[in-house]
Amino acid sequence: MMFPSDMENTSEHLLNDSVGNLSLEGVENGDHPFLTDAWLVPLLFSLIMLVGLIGNSLVIYVISKHRQMRTATNFYIANLAATDIIFLVCCVPFTASLYPLPSWVFGDFMCKFVAFLQQVTVQATCITLTAMSGDRCYVTVYPLRSLRHRTPRVALIVSVCIWIGSFILSIPMFLYQRLEDGYWYGPRQYCVERFPSRTHERAFILYQFIAVYLLPVLTISFCYSVMLKKVGQPTVEPVDNTHQVHLLSERTISIRSRISRMVVVIVVLFTVCWGPIQIFILFQSFYPGYKVNYTTYKIKTWANCMSYANSAINPIVYGFMGASFRKSFRKTFPFLFKHAVRDSSVASRTANAEIKFVATEESHTERK
Structure with a gap:
C-alpha cells in the first residue's frame, strides 16, 4: 500500500539516482522531477479502476436483478464485488495521485x-x-x-x-495515520503511519500479514485439501445400476467441481496479487x-499495481x-450475445443445475 511516506523516504534517492542532472535553478525554484511513473502508474490505475468498476457493478446488478442468482455462494461473490468497488473508488484515486503530486493535498481527515x-x-x-x-x-x-443451513439469509x-x-x-489505521511536515524540493506535507513505538509498528505489521494474508491462505488451502478428497466421491450413492442414477451422480460431481474451480481461481488470484x-x-x-x-521503490510500486489489479480481475473470472x-x-444484455442464441438451452440447463449445487431440492431452499 503506497502512501506519501513512501515518496518522502525515497525522495533523496530519486534525486541521486534518477534526476542528478537537474539544474540548481530548478531545485531553488522548488520544481520537483516529473518521472515516468508520475504518468504511467496513474494511467495503469485508471485502467484498473475503469475495468474493475464496470465488471464488479455488472456482477452486483446481475445478482440483484435475477432471482435465481440469489444463492448463498453468489451473495458472497456480491460482497466481494462490493469490497472491490469501495476499494477502487475510495482508495485507488488517492494512491494514484501520489505519483504526479509531490505531497498529500487532501487534508488530515482524508x-x-x-x-x-x-x-x-x-x-x-x-x-x-x-x-x-x-x-x-x-x-x-x-x-x-x-441444504438446511446454506441459505441467502445466512450468507447475508x-x-x-x-x-x-x-x-x-x-x-x-485510523488512530495512527497522520500528517507530518517534510521536505522534497521545498516544504511538503506527508500522510504517514506513526505508531507509539517501533515495537507497536512491527506488531501491527506482523498482525496484518498473519490476519489479512497468511491465516486466510492457510485456512483456504485446508478447506480445498478436504474438498479435493471428497469431490471424487458421488453425492448420490447409486442404489441400483440404472443408467439415470449414474448420470445424475456424475452430473452432480461435475457441477460441484466447476463451481469449486471458480472459487479456487479467485482465491489463487488473490494469493498471487496480494x-x-x-x-x-x-x-x-x-x-x-x-x-x-x-529500486525498492519501483518494486513496491509494481507490488501495489499487482494488488490493485486483483479488484479488476475477479469479475472476469466470474x-x-x-x-x-x-x-x-x-x-x-441480449444485444451483446446475438450469436449465442443457439447455446441458450444448454446454458440454461447448466445454470439451473449449478444453482442447485448438489440436488434439485436446494433450489427451493435458496429461494426461501
Whole structure:
C-alpha cells in the first residue's frame, strides 16, 4: 500500500539516482522531477479502476436483478464485488495521485480515512474469500445437511458480520495515520503511519500479514485439501445400476467441481496479487539490511499495481468460469450475445443445475 511516506523516504534517492542532472535553478525554484511513473502508474490505475468498476457493478446488478442468482455462494461473490468497488473508488484515486503530486493535498481527515478504508476493504476481502472457501467445503463434505443451513439469509448475515469485524480490526489505521511536515524540493506535507513505538509498528505489521494474508491462505488451502478428497466421491450413492442414477451422480460431481474451480481461481488470484505487497512490507519492516532506494521503490510500486489489479480481475473470472453468470449476462444484455442464441438451452440447463449445487431440492431452499 503506497502512501506519501513512501515518496518522502525515497525522495533523496530519486534525486541521486534518477534526476542528478537537474539544474540548481530548478531545485531553488522548488520544481520537483516529473518521472515516468508520475504518468504511467496513474494511467495503469485508471485502467484498473475503469475495468474493475464496470465488471464488479455488472456482477452486483446481475445478482440483484435475477432471482435465481440469489444463492448463498453468489451473495458472497456480491460482497466481494462490493469490497472491490469501495476499494477502487475510495482508495485507488488517492494512491494514484501520489505519483504526479509531490505531497498529500487532501487534508488530515482524508489521510486517516483513506488508509482506514483501504485496510477495511482488504480485510473484508480476505475474510469473504475465507468464508466462500468454508462454504464450498461445507457443501462438498455435507451436501444434504448443507441444504438446511446454506441459505441467502445466512450468507447475508455472515457478510454483515464480516464488514463489522473488518471495521473494528482496522481501527489502528485510523488512530495512527497522520500528517507530518517534510521536505522534497521545498516544504511538503506527508500522510504517514506513526505508531507509539517501533515495537507497536512491527506488531501491527506482523498482525496484518498473519490476519489479512497468511491465516486466510492457510485456512483456504485446508478447506480445498478436504474438498479435493471428497469431490471424487458421488453425492448420490447409486442404489441400483440404472443408467439415470449414474448420470445424475456424475452430473452432480461435475457441477460441484466447476463451481469449486471458480472459487479456487479467485482465491489463487488473490494469493498471487496480494502476496508481493504483503511480503514486501514484512521484509521492509523486519529485515535489518533493508535500504530505501529507487529500486525498492519501483518494486513496491509494481507490488501495489499487482494488488490493485486483483479488484479488476475477479469479475472476469466470474464471466468466464461461471455458467450461471454467463446465462444471466445474456438475459440482461441480449444485444451483446446475438450469436449465442443457439447455446441458450444448454446454458440454461447448466445454470439451473449449478444453482442447485448438489440436488434439485436446494433450489427451493435458496429461494426461501
